[in-house]
Amino acid sequence: MVLATLWITVAFFFGLAVRYIGLPPLVGYLVAGFGLSIYGIESNTTLEAVAHAGVQLLLFSVGLKLRLKSLIRTEVLAGSLLHMAISVLLVMILLYVVTDIKLETVILVAVALSFSSTVVAAKVLESKKELRAFHGRVAIGILIVQDLVAVTILSAAGGHSPSAWAFGLLALPLLRPIIYWLLDLSGHDELLILYGMLLALVVGGGLFEFLGLSPELGALLLGAILSNHPRASELSNALWGLKEVFLVGFFLQIGLAGSPTLEMVGYALLLCLLLPFKAILFYFLLLLFKLRARSSFLTALSLATYSEFGLIVATLGMQNGWIDSEWLVLLAITVALSFVFAAPLNRISHDLYLWLEKYLVPMELKQRHPDDEPIRLGNSHYLVMGMGRVGTGAYDYMRERNLRVAGLDSDPGRVEQHLKEGRRVLYADAEDPGLWHNLNLEGIHAILLAMPDIEANRIAATQLRHAGYQGHISATAAFEDELEQIKKAGANVAYYYYDEIGADFAEHVWADLHPEKKVD
Numbered sequence: 001m002v003l004a005t006l007w008i009t010v011a012f013f014f015g016l017a018v019r020y021i022g023l024p025p026l027v028g029y030l031v032a033g034f035g036l037s038i039y040g041i042e043s044n045t046t047l048e049a050v051a052h053a054g055v056q057l058l059l060f061s062v063g064l065k066l067r068l069k070s071l072i073r074t075e076v077l078a079g080s081l082l083h084m085a086i087s088v089l090l091v092m093i094l095l096y097v098v099t100d101i102k103l104e105t106v107i108l109v110a111v112a113l114s115f116s117s118t119v120v121a122a123k124v125l126e127s128k129k130e131l132r133a134f135h136g137r138v139a140i141g142i143l144i145v146q147d148l149v150a151v152t153i154l155s156a157a158g159g160h161s162p163s164a165w166a167f168g169l170l171a172l173p174l175l176r177p178i179i180y181w182l183l184d185l186s187g188h189d190e191l192l193i194l195y196g197m198l199l200a201l202v203v204g205g206g207l208f209e210f211l212g213l214s215p216e217l218g219a220l221l222l223g224a225i226l227s228n229h230p231r232a233s234e235l236s237n238a239l240w241g242l243k244e245v246f247l248v249g250f251f252l253q254i255g256l257a258g259s260p261t262l263e264m265v266g267y268a269l270l271l272c273l274l275l276p277f278k279a280i281l282f283y284f285l286l287l288l289f290k291l292r293a294r295s296s297f298l299t300a301l302s303l304a305t306y307s308e309f310g311l312i313v314a315t316l317g318m319q320n321g322w323i324d325s326e327w328l329v330l331l332a333i334t335v336a337l338s339f340v341f342a343a344p345l346n347r348i349s350h351d352l353y354l355w356l357e358k359y360l361v362p363m364e365l366k367q368r369h370p371d372d373e374p375i376r377l378g379n380s381h382y383l384v385m386g387m388g389r390v391g392t393g394a395y396d397y398m399r400e401r402n403l404r405v406a407g408l409d410s411d412p413g414r415v416e417q418h419l420k421e422g423r424r425v426l427y428a429d430a431e432d433p434g435l436w437h438n439l440n441l442e443g444i445h446a447i448l449l450a451m452p453d454i455e456a457n458r459i460a461a462t463q464l465r466h467a468g469y470q471g472h473i474s475a476t477a478a479f480e481d482e483l484e485q486i487k488k489a490g491a492n493v494a495y496y497y498y499d500e501i502g503a504d505f506a507e508h509v510w511a512d513l514h515p516e517k518k519v520d
Contacts (some may be wrong), residue, residue: 033255054246062225
């Protein structure tokens with residue numbers, strides 16, 4: 001209990017400190033772990049269990065927003081495997097030339113550094129509401145393939161294979177009706193959260209681990225089974241706070257992996273110099289598979305980290321006598337530093353692209369990936385960006401008044417659902433600077449920005465004005481202090497969610513009480 005109190009206290013104040021200077025709190029949690037490690041405090045089974053649960057809940061949440069068919073893509077399968085093969089070979093050559101360490105250590109370190117962090121990428125993409133954007137789907141797909149490779153390596157190197165009963169898990173999709181039925185029965189309160197934990201930690205985690213498979217992979221697959229359920233988003237939102245708290249344990253555990261020395265930090269910084277080359281290799285491979293410069297850049301940047309799976313591989317190598325314990329600590333510092341560098345860069349990834357756009361776009365191939373093509377709006381007069389609940393309400397309001405309206409959304413599943421319901425909604429990423437240059441907005445009288453992320457609305461408004469759009473732009477905001485930001489970006493009007501909900505509620509009540517005065 002004393003240790004738990006200490007972890008919570010130190011993590012909070014370090015997280016608060018780095019947040020104050022504009023960095024993500026996870027950087028503070030890592031620094032807190034290293035600080036505690038210097039004073040001789042070590043991880044224990046409690047923290048390991050919390051960290052393990054946090055990772056499984058995160059991957060379960062990723063699965064809830066995943067379409068499995070997105071993995072069966074050339075850019076995902078070939079991109080991930082080619083990148084791993086090339087990066088392992090190059091790092092092996094580099095380490096073999098500049099160091100005198102034995103060959104098995106060279107191979108193990110090269111393999112450990114070839115993975116990208118699923119936790120950091122998923123957390124960053126989720127925080128920016130980009131898990132279902134095209135570049136988000138490509139990044140998560142590549143990470144899943146990497147994780148499958150890591151699980152295969154761990155099984156082979158560990159000298160054990162999955163249980164024969166593991167083949168029974170192939171029947172899990174057949175249980176989808178029962179899983180859906182139980183979700184419907186769970187209501188909207190604490191039972192919903194418990195059901196999510198049951199699927200992520202017990203069925204997806206515990207069962208898969210018992211059968212000799214990766215519990216993280218199990219949690220992700222259970223989430224994917226639920227991804228088409230209408231309440232998948234509600235379940236994800238219900239688990240959000242719990243997942244965030246548990247993930248603090250994961251980042252603390254990384255920092256507690258060992259006491260760093262100045263020499264180790266120096267070597268770790270040198271290894272981090274390879275991160276730009278890791279990102280550049282991803283960028284050119286994705287361009288080769290016909291992705292646009294923007295999609296390739298954002299995907300590559302989200303993958304420019306070292307992975308927690310690398311530490312697991314390194315731990316197994318140490319147990320087998322292939323590397324010394326000092327290498328494990330060095331790799332832990334390297335992984336942590338890669339998180340420190342990647343997190344703030346990914347927060348400003350769209351601004352970075354705007355800065356580099358003129359250099360990156362000429363590298364694109366003339367052929368385009370089908371999911372990355374520009375779109376046409378036809379004869380619409382109004383455009384709604386972001387077809388969630390707010391955007392759908394605005395769209396339906398205008399359609400009922402016979403206005404020509406179109407919708408755009410970066411979630412393919414949501415686009416598909418709207419098309420089934422008879423709405424004219426097209427797939428597009430509103431934050432894409434190239435979208436506005438390739439989109440004919442002539443005849444569009446007004447654009448409504450109804451995306452849930454302030455950054456997405458701000459960037460869209462900025463890009464619209466840069467592209468020369470002179471029409472009316474309105475936007476929504478979840479917090480009052482965001483209203484001015486959106487207006488400065490170019491919106492004519494910004495609406496605060498909760499003010500408008502109250503007014504709309506009162507309008508409906510008035511209409512019900514005075515049907516004879518209802519005005520269309």
